[in-house]
Amino acid sequence: MIKGSCCKAVQFELNERPDMLGMCHCSRCRKVGASALAFVKANTLRITSGRNLIAVYKATAQYQYSRCFCSVCGTALGELLSSSASFVINAHCIDSDIVMENAFHEFVADKPSWLAIGDSAQQFAAHPIKQ
Numbered sequence: 001m002i003k004g005s006c007c008k009a010v011q012f013e014l015n016e017r018p019d020m021l022g023m024c025h026c027s028r029c030r031k032v033g034a035s036a037l038a039f040v041k042a043n044t045l046r047i048t049s050g051r052n053l054i055a056v057y058k059a060t061a062q063y064q065y066s067r068c069f070c071s072v073c074g075t076a077l078g079e080l081l082s083s084s085a086s087f088v089i090n091a092h093c094i095d096s097d098i099v100m101e102n103a104f105h106e107f108v109a110d111k112p113s114w115l116a117i118g119d120s121a122q123q124f125a126a127h128p129i130k131q
Contacts, residue, residue, distance in 0.1 A: 002096040004089070006075035010050035014040060014094075021091055022104045023121070025111035032067060034076035036091035042084065054081060104128065 002014040018038035029035040047054075055071040065088075068077040078089035102121045105111075109125040117123065 002094060002098060004094045004096070006070040006077065006093055007073035009053050009072040010070045010075075010077065010080075011048045012080065012089075012093075013046050013048055014044050015046075016041075016044045017098050017100060018089075018091075018094075019086070020103045021100050022106065023102055024106050025115070026107040027110055029107075030112075032069070032076045033092075034067065034078055034090040037078070037088040038091040038094060039086060039088055041086045042082065045080075045089075047080070056081060 005011040018040045020039045022037045024035045053071050054068050057067045059066045068080040076090050079087035102119055104121050105123045106127055108123045
């Protein structure tokens with residue numbers, strides 16, 4: 001079982017490792033502290049405590065995805081309460097050691113100039129699906 005949490009107020013488990021890891025460099029993901037993305041299937045994730053402590057920021061025009069965060073510590077949780085079959089969670093919230101490598105970087109056109117990408121993962125100027 002792969003365990004995850006924020007400040008421990010919200011805790012979850014994955015019964016299999018994420019399908020993929022990626023990095024989003026758009027300003028929205030960077031500013032909410034959720035640019036490390038773990039792609040998970042909904043049927044592999046179970047919230048074990050703190051469901052009532054998860055707050056949701058509903059996406060408004062221009063943005064497509066609503067974001068969850070812990071109402072106690074403010075940690076970005078990704079799309080933890082999504083009704084989709086698969087969605088992203090904040091990879092930094094995964095507490096267990098998982099052996100995976102970053103698969104891609106998206107919105108590299110928006111990354112700050114001080115950030116040097118140091119891996120060989122595929123890079124996309126914007127969202128890979130819209131390319």
